Amino acid sequence: MTNSHITLTKTEKDDLNAFFQFQLDKEAYYLAAFTSENPNDKTAYLEKYTPFLTNPTINMLTIKANDEIVGSIAKFMRGNDAEITYWIDRKFWGKGIATTALKELLRIEPIRPIYAGVAFDNYGSQKVLEKCGFIKTGQDKGFANARQTEIEEYIYKLSD
Template sequence: MSNIKPDIKLSPTEVADLDSLFLFQLDKEGRYLAAFTPKDPTDKAAYLLKYTKLLHDPSVNNQTIIADDVIAGSIAKFVIEGNAEITYWLDRKFWGKGIATKALQEFLTIETARPIFGRVAFDNFGSQKVLEKCGFVKIGTDKGFANARQTEIEEFIYRLDY
């Protein structure tokens, strides 16, 4: 395995990026770890409709993660119940290369909403490490129905204040 780290850039998400991003969330292992997914992740029309609307929502900051000039994933800030939250998704072939951490670090320089929260399934250790490396602190837990698992699971809540 090469020690050469890919060049990571963020770019405002465009409608043209959505086809690639849709394919990433079809990955069963990725969906399992993300846990909180749409009821039918194979419904491309619903996906495109939802995310096209979000691209025009001024409270949402959608960025596409580019690794060596290839779309590798997405990262976004959204507001729920008055709180800024982050979400990110990386194509599985890019896992374990430090890309999510570098993308989140970069994202946090352009997205200045604070505090900002991250939620992660209790057993998604990779995502927990990404948040912690970027300064997020675990502040609590919650339970919610995870469509990808068809059961209620525990999620950890992380917060970044600076």
């Protein structure tokens, strides 16, 4: 999959079915940490994410590698702060897809500063953020549904 053609397309409702399947992966769910309470509830998943498709403050994109859906990436607002989130299907980890997709999102979403939160032990995501110029600026604690406990979260920021 290295040297694959990575594209970002506007997420469509049918794409949510693939995203739902990705988050069923136990290892990915654990690393994401800050997830839904019940990853197996497809109805709740679709009810949560379908409105995001038409929310003007959210830029929700589907990541494709050689026209295959391999993940999602989005810019959203939390209060007055812009944040990013992404999820790559685990079978595509370690191939540079998240880094390529994030660089493209940052090109089309010029708002700065922009933030990201990541579980303290999600080293892959920390590496992606740092490759894209994000700096670790702090930490917080939050309840991680995937782990059923409070864990440390690192806060990353991209200023320019």
